[in-house]
Amino acid sequence: MKKLLILLSAIILGLSACTKSNTEKVEPFDAAKQAAEDDAKIQAYIKANNLTPVKDASGLYYQVMTPGTGANATSNSTVNVNYTGKLLDGSQFDSGNFTTSLNANANIIEGWKIGLTHINKNGRILLLIPSALGYGNRSPGAGVPANSVLVFVVDMLSIQ
Template sequence: MKKIMWICGLLIVGLTACTKNSDDDANSVTPAQQAIIDDNAIQAYIKANNITATKDESGVYYSVITPGTGAYPTATSTVNVNYKGQLINGSQFDSGNFSTVVNGNVIAGWKVGLTKINKGGRLLLLIPSALGYGRYGSGPIPPNAVLVFTIDMISIN
């Protein structure tokens, strides 16, 4: 009987060690590998959509669709924008009007991108996952998702 219990115990330990944690999927690559994956996806998107974009040192790509006028916002500026957020596959996850301090409670990719456009301008942002919602995602945004935002700068204070 002890032998059967011991074998059952080993089976239980062995089987639980083999279960896959859902978190493992999001963490199956290193951050450096994910950055390469994201950059390749962004470059393919740019090529497929015939976009002229600039890569910021942070890894965010941006394209000024319509130039605005006046001063650019700083990290402490309060801005009001209209925006549309999509995944790189084209599915929209959000849109609306938003007021925020540039360096406020927004994803890191927005903190970079909002300083690239002035009042009246329109900007396309292509944000690698590490500067978006990262390896966990958020709501309709899956883990490690590259984000595409179209942002219209309404005002800067």
């Protein structure tokens, strides 16, 4: 019986050591602070890479690298693109060919819905997407940390 009490005490002691302290504070997410940090990171990236992008009212930066032809895509368009996605440190997290709608219900990041309306067929655009217009304060996996600024180079193949 004594051995059982000692074993039970050891288990309880071990489990209690694994719990979090109630005094540990978790900071709430501050969207305005994150937006300012993202903008500072984007400004530094622009300067380091000698870019001349335009800042959209949403906070997205874009630079048309190759003008295309015809009308720009709209929020009602379906587009086919080739793209490469990187982080500010240059590490690539995605690339490929993709067909998607740009409407509000499309399952793509907001930065694409906004940015791809600034380009037309056969054009190429650079998108510098603040975290709020990307994956926000969560990580989608694939080596993309939460609150990441995203860099996309997108070739617009077709617009419907």
